[in-house]
Amino acid sequence: MARIIAITNQKGGVGKTTTAINLSACMATLGRKVLMVDMDPQGNATSGVGIERADIDECVYDVIIGGSDSRRVVRPGPIEGMEVLPSTLDLAAAEIELATEISRETRLRAGLEPLRENYEYIVIDCPPALGLLTINSLVAANETLIPIQSEYYALEGLVYLFGTVQRVKQHVNSGLKISGVLLTMFDVRTNLSKDVEKEVRREYPRMTMRTVIPRTVRLSEAPAYGKPIILYEPSSKGALAYMELAKEVVQSGEEGPGQGTGRADRFGGVEGGAATRGDTGKGDKA
Ligand code: ATP
Ligand code: MG
Secondary structure: OOEEEEEOOOOOOOOHHHHHHHHHHHHHHOOOOEEEEEOOOOOHHHHHOOOOHHHOOOOHHHHHOOOOOHHHHOEEOOOOOEEEEOOOOOHHHHHHHHOOOOOOOOHHHHHHHHHHHHOOEEEEEOOOOOOHHHHHHHHHOOEEEEEEEOOOOOOOOHHHHHHHHHHHHHHOOOOOEEEEEEEEEEOOOOHHHHHHHHHHHHHOOOOEEEEEEEOOHHHHHHHHHOOOHHHHOOOOHHHHHHHHHHHHHHHHHHOOOOOOOOHHHHHHOHHHOHHHHOOOOOOOOO
């Protein structure tokens, strides 16, 4: 059964899509079977792996609203071992249409059910909002990975996200965990990035991913070529960082409780963590 990871943050432009594409591609490079699901009507994850709008017959909208069989909607990805459930602008309507539907929060979970046997990982790219598309993703997921930009105000708004995770846990998906907070667009040349990292690790010592994603032009260029960084520039810093992240994520799922370097805590024991203390947003502290 696939481990389902939703990449969430209601803040725009923090690196969700870049992480969804490159984490998926790097896990596939490690020999894992991965499905990337694009839950953002902007369709950046879809176009970023070279799938053209004109070639998309049905998309994730048809799965969650039209009841299409998701197995039919899946497309080959940019790299062996990776497949894609694409999105188009149609999905923008889903947010409104879902509002009046029965079981509106569980549509994606139901839609992914026939696919779960086929993959080891399903990575969901979410839109920059805490609406029904993100809720559907959190309900379908086992865990959520939260990219944050290494800038001032990085932590602003996280408390709302933790609150949403907490409500989803309480009402629909008790097994949901926060797999980690990921620092993205880290600029090694600035003290600001280093200060932000320090602050984030102090606030969330166990939850912060060991891997940090550097700011590199190559990572921002790759989507224009429809390629994950591991194909576009395999020896670049960005590619190495996302490979590191893929290993960290894969490993975290394989560590038993009490093993490893404390990451098992973070992945296994979010009960005592931020997700249950969304009211303070500082749940990682003892
Ligand atoms: P949205 O909320 O709009 O969906 P997002 O959170 O998905 O945005 P991305 O689209 O991944 O964020 O990234 C925002 C912009 O920053 C993009 O132009 C992307 O190419 C660029 N970018 C992302 N990560 C990096 C990085 N590590 N280094 C340089 N540029 C980056
Ligand atoms: Mg995005």
